[in-house]
Amino acid sequence: MDSPPTLTRADATTPLGVPGYTFADLHDPERLASLYERFCEEVAAADAALWRDWDAHRAAPDALAGSPVALSNLLVAMAPHVSRFVTRLFQVGSRADALASATRDQDDLFRFKVDFVRRRALPLVKSGAHVASSAEDDAVVARLTAGMPHEDPELAIARAGCALLDAEASNLKSQIPTPEIESLKKWCAARLHDRAYRSWVIFRFPETLDYWRLVDVQRPDARLPEAMIGPDERLRRRDGFALTDARMKPRDVLSEIHYCVLCHERDKDSCSKGIHAKDGKVSVNPLGIELNGCPLDEKISEMHMLRKAGDAIGALAMVIAAFTGPGIAGALASAWQARRSRVAVKTPVAPTVAPAMAPFAPAEAVADIRSLTEARDLRARRDARGNRRSTALAS
Secondary structure (H helix, E strand, O other), X not given: OOOOOOOOOOOOOOEXXXXXXXXXXXXXXXXXXXXXXXXXXXXXXXOHHHHHHHHHXXXXXXXXXXXXXXXXXXXXXXXHHHHHHHHHHOOOHHHHHXXXXXXXXOHHHHHHHHHHHHHHHHHHHHHHOXXXXXXXXXXXXXXXXXXXXXOOHHHHHHHXXXXXXXXXXXXXXXXXXXXXXXXXXXXXXXXXXXXXXXXXXXXXXXXXXXXXXXXXXXXXXXXXXXXXXXXXXXXXXXXXXXXXXXOOOHHHHHHHHHHOXXXXXXXXXXXXXXXXXXXXXXXXXXXXXXXOOOOOOOOHXXXXXXXXXXXXXHHHHHHHHHHHOHHHHHHHHHOOOOOOOOOOOOOOXXXXXXXXXXXXXXXXXXXXXXXXXXXXXXXXXXXXXXXXXXXXXXX
């Protein structure tokens, strides 16, 4: 895949992707309000029914409080409009398309992981069973991946496996696994716990949780049992004050997203609502800790669904919506709150948007968003000091 084009520097006179607006308008509340109106008009013209529902939600945000599924569906339906508007606003269509394409290119990995590795290879190593692949199995796998790009062997294996699954599905008369499938199954099972393949997401599954041994440790000195160190294979040398964690790569992030069970369509969001027993009470784990959900009401499932489809900007908008509510409709459209009156922005949108937009927007766009927040915070601090002085004088 070709690299996205290099973004050029922008100044105050640089036009935005919406005709009639420049970067200077990002600092003008009146122009921001106008930009927000443009977004509203475009959504209304593109999908009148959606806009009627959204406008009603803005006017009475508590009306859907008892209908979480309806609210989730409304937010998910609005997200693509937000994404398209922001993409056009910052003129980053080619970069957004490249990210969406790169996301789709990984789909075979996660299909193979679920439909083949988890369902066919993983059962072979249950209860600690050891599986070894033969030289013949290795040769079959090498033949299956011949002709595929070898710079990404994990993806090559996944695509070969998906091709076998498709061939098997097309031959409904045959219920007997082919020799190629059997060889690939043993090849994968032999590498599920091989540390040489630890970075491969197709072999990464949750470990069995021992509540009485949550952290795997070694005790090097039997005479001093309280002296503990971590496993040798997990040792990371610290270089000064730099992070020892190499951070996740895009494929690792997608792996976590695909692992998430999308539950917003069934109102089963255990991340925010917690885990409940059949009698409705909050479940308690063996350590006596209640499994309550996160009180921030994050729209994790909705966000993951959008990002899984390649819409990173729409997913970002969902994050903002979770923390700000329907009053952020304008911010979702243009990445910041816009109001007709000259008042400070109510919600801390920019600190979230600025770093997340960095791969798409010119540095000046990110700086503009940050500056809006800094100005808002400065005004808020001045107002607070003024209120304290007024209170002191009155008393």
